[in-house]
Amino acid sequence: MPRLSSVAVCCAATLLTCAAHAGTIGVHLASVHLPQRHFNNTNPGLYYRTDAGWTAGAYRNSLRRTSAYAGRTWDWGRFSLTGGAVTGYTEEVQPLLVPSVRVVTAHGMTARVAFIPRVEKRIESHVLHLTVEY
Numbered sequence: 001m002p003r004l005s006s007v008a009v010c011c012a013a014t015l016l017t018c019a020a021h022a023g024t025i026g027v028h029l030a031s032v033h034l035p036q037r038h039f040n041n042t043n044p045g046l047y048y049r050t051d052a053g054w055t056a057g058a059y060r061n062s063l064r065r066t067s068a069y070a071g072r073t074w075d076w077g078r079f080s081l082t083g084g085a086v087t088g089y090t091e092e093v094q095p096l097l098v099p100s101v102r103v104v105t106a107h108g109m110t111a112r113v114a115f116i117p118r119v120e121k122r123i124e125s126h127v128l129h130l131t132v133e134y
Contacts, residue, residue, distance in 0.1 A: 024049040026112070026133040028059040033125035040064045043129065049073050061088050062127065069096050078102045080112075100131075109134055 028045035045059025045067075053073045061067040071084015079101055086096040100114035109132055116127040 022051055024133050026057070026131045028057070029130045029132060031062060031116075031127050031129045033062065033127055035125060037125050039125065047131075055082055055084065062125075063089065065089075071096055082114075098129075 026047045026049065028043050028047065031039075031041050031043050033039050033041065039062040040060065041062075043059050043061065045057060047055060047057025047059075047069075049055040053075070054071075055073045056068075056070040058066060058068040065088045067086055067088030069084055069086040071082055073080050073082040079099065082096065082098045082100070084096045085093050087093055098114050098116050100112050102110050102112050104111040112131045112133060114127075114129040114131065116129055118124065118126050
């Protein structure tokens with residue numbers, strides 16, 4: 001089992017603390033790499049977004065490492081954009097800019113698909129990523 005970084009532990013503690021307040025709790029599920037490569041497509045993780053848009057989370061990334069991120073999410077109807085910083089890749093901390101769209105809402109749950117553009121030469125794929133929010 002992979003070790004969690006101190007940043008991931010801090011994000012998890014923040015998520016648990018924030019969960020007691022209003023906001024959105026999300027679960028990272030899976031990804032599809034375009035074009036397909038031998039990357040990890042199972043990306044379990046959690047995130048929390050406040051009603052003001054502040055967002056923090058952690059997940060198992062495509063390189064089979066733990067990533068933690070924090071930033072801000074802006075919503076425009078079904079569409080959102082999250083900007084911030086993420087760990088767990090080639091650079092210790094790198095910028096994060098991820099657009100997403102709400103695709104289905106039922107019984108208080110929302111499925112969201114995010115588009116993660118290729119940000120490193122080493123990862124020669126764009127990514128579609130699925131989350132579920134409550």
